[in-house]
Amino acid sequence: MRLPPRRIQPGHTVMIKMPSGECRSIKFDGVGTISLGKFGSFPAAELVGQLYGLRYDIAEKTLKVIAPPSIEDVEDTDATNELIRDSSSIQEVTYQEIEQLKSAGVLPEEIINKQIESHASFALKTEYSKDKYKKRKQAKFLKHFSTIEPTIHNVCDYWFKKDQSRIRDIRPDALSQMMTLANVHPGGRYLVADDVSGLLIACMLERLGGEGRVMNICDVESPPVYHIVSYMNFEPQMVDNVLVSLNWATADEMHEPILAATEPMDGQKSSDGQRIRMQKRKLAESALFETREELFRGNFDGILIASQYEPYSVTERLIPYLAGSGSIVIHSPYIQVLTEAQSKMRADPKYLAPSIAQPWLRQYQILPGRTHPMMNTSGSGGFLLSATRM
Amino acid sequence: MWSVAPTVASGDTVILWLGRDIIQALVVTPGKVFNGRYGAFPHDALVGVLYGSKVFSQKERGFLYVLRPTPELWTLALPHRTQILYLADIAFVTSMLAVRPGSTVIEAGTGSGSFSHSVARTVGSKGHLFSFDFHQDRVDKARIEFLRHGLHQRITLAHRNVCKDGFGLLDRADAVFLDLPAPWEAVPHVKLALRSDISARVCCFSPCIEQVMRTVAALNENAFSEIQTYESLLFPQETYSNPAPPPVSQITNALKESEIKREQRRLRQISNAQLRKRKRDEDADDQNLKRPRLQDPAPSDPGSSSSVPQPVPDADPDHRAPADLPDNPPKIVVSKTIPEVRGHTSYLTFAILLPSEFRPRSHDATTLDTNIEQSATKQEQSVQ
Ligand SMILES: C[S@@+](CC[C@H](N)C(=O)[O-])C[C@H]1O[C@@H](n2cnc3c(N)ncnc32)[C@H](O)[C@@H]1O
Secondary structure: OOOOOOEOOOOOEEEEEOOOOOEEEEEOOOOOEEEOHHHOEEEHHHHOOOEOOOEEEEEOOEEEEEOOOOOOOOOOOOOOOOOOOOOHHHOOOOHHHHHHHHHOOOOHHHHHHHHHHHOOOHHHOOHHHHHHHHHHHHHHHOOEEEEEOOOHHHHHHHHHHHOOOOOOOOOHHHHHHHHHHOOOOOOOEEEEEEOOOOHHHHHHHHHHOOOOEEEEEEOOOOOOOOHHHHHHOOOHHHOOOOEEEEEOOOOOOOOOOOOOOOOOOOOOOOOHHHHHHHHHHHHHHHHHHHHHHHHHHOOEEEEEEEOOOOHHHHHHHHHHHEEEEEEEEEEEOOHHHHHHHHHHHHOOOOEEEEEEEEEEEEEEEOOOOOOEEOOOOOOOOOEEEEEEEO | OOOOOOEOOOOOEEEEEEEOOEEEEEEOOOOOEEEEOOEEEEHHHOOOOEOOEEEEOOOOOOEEEEEOOOHHHHHHHOOOOOOOOOHHHHHHHHHHOOOOOOOEEEEEOOOOOHHHHHHHHHHOOOOEEEEEEOOHHHHHHHHHHHHHOOOOOOEEEEEOOHHHHOOOOOOOEOEEEEOOOOHHHHHHHHHHHEOOOOOEEEEEEEOOHHHHHHHHHHHHHOOOEEEEEEEEEEEEEEEEEEEOOOOHHHHHHHHHHHHHHHHHHHHHHHHHHHHHHHHHHHHHHHHOOOOOOOOOOOOOOHHHHOOOOOOOOOOOHHHOOOOOOOOOOOEEEEEEEOOOOOOOOOEEEEEEEOOHHHOOOOOOOHHHHHHHHHHHHHHHHHHO
């Protein structure tokens, strides 16, 4: 088997990395104009069928694929930043001049070169700060943007940077560890409590590849829209036969769900519209009963939780449906929440070896003569509690 | 992969869990006996029990848990033939390389097969793993394990020096993972083995930063882009149910009380001493009736003798630490990182190889490329 290349199609949610380095997403319909604000605009049709992950230059309202920059071997020189004055007067090209150059159609690269030429102290700067200076200028003027391939890693990273609390601090490394700890594999059957806008579900769906079961227990009456799932641009077969939902009431064996009427009231004639509505209700009702039956039959392979509810109360509800030797994996932004749950699990022989761990991640800059860990790093990817069902 | 039946059958590979640090794999073989730290367990007694059961030893002295194998448990139980990858790195590599069901992945070297099991699980029956090692014995042992674990159809093993001879695969893999001492030597071959119609990915796993520098240079020269280096770790946390830390008012009061007690005792000792002295004096007076009594301090005036502190015997329990704390303070649950953690495994260097027409300008000689390409086409059959 050869996985098909991921290409941009109308209906997709497309993540874009802007020339400034910021990311945003567009609901892509393939028609009209896509505007990237001050960076320019282009006809949407230009992107239809394109491979994800490429970099483009917006030139004359059309797109040109450009090669990504390769690392320039910047050797450190003897220059230091010692003699450089920190005033803006040393920047000889004025804002007005830049605007004039731009409207005269001068290419961004040329503007940058012009600035560098006239930057009085540029020769005095170290190679390092020259590089930094160039990067800053490039970000400002170049109209290069890239599309981001919708891998689960990229989607998680996108949301972690955009709205970390919405995904309850699940950093990509933590998400991948959840999948590994829970032995998520194609054909497996999992119970999920996703209060992270569908991030966990999206990841499960990708790892199941269209085979198996993700049963999400939600805290609203009917299944919510799992916003982040749409970022994966799944083919329908990746989702349709895999994902089902219950809520915490319908997932309760002792509870008889109260359902909307599926028969017209006695002696009343019903319109076509009503009949169709009744028909739909009946279908929904039988789907609900099937899902309940499936839950109560149990024998699931794993429980994965990224939820606002107290974890032990969640696992106690779901563990009867977990097969022996099945895994329980819980993510929380707060270790206190997990330690409380863990101490309850320890006193309960159903749980083997409940353990807590903190994911840690650090990125490095690798450049000749200036290799070091990145100055800024994420300090909070949450915590993981895992255990095995006895 | 492994058995999916609810109960253990003869011939199954099972994981025996004897403790957090004692996790062993076992092929259930009727007639055999497993002798562990906690007693003897005949294999026959395991047949038919539910996975996830507690099983007692023959003499009911000890017990163990029987678990269904997973790649993660296998990593903890496998026989070490080399250094291996653990969960944190495996998970992160899988995620960054975008490995999913249906992916074709290449790894070198196979080593002890820790990474192989996890990736084979994730790519599923529709995906494939090509695994290479130039150490014959490791290849042979891995072959037996893959067969026994039902992975032989989704893993192709080859005995090969990938730095010298490449992978023998052309335009084939979605991702390549290199855990070798000199990954940079294999980078030109990786370029050929990766698919040319997608953004394909590579990861090089090296413990030393010098290796990383050489790898990054090689990746850059070979038109890879988005080169990124990470370290990924998991810090295990320990949890305790401890007495709640007492408020300082508690010890303040205890100290005040013991201060008062000490003072009372001192006064008692003084008055006792005075009593004794008076007794002695009276005895003496009986002999020297005429002698005038001088410097007789009033027994009820402690202030006048404060400059003469009474030595306090060490053994006196009242004068040691607080004795008045409550016997059963409330318990609270606390946690901290375990004292010694794995602080470094390796640097993970990732890069992307764009489809051929979009790659950055390559510095390497094209002649080298075509040479390898020709030999790679020939070698492809040998791996299949
Ligand atoms: C550290 S081990 C790999 C461990 C493996 N990743 C695991 O998780 O079990 C490195 C392996 O690479 C193999 N190796 C080293 N250089 C090689 C080369 N040029 N070609 C093929 N295999 C090589 C060694 O024989 C060794 O078994």
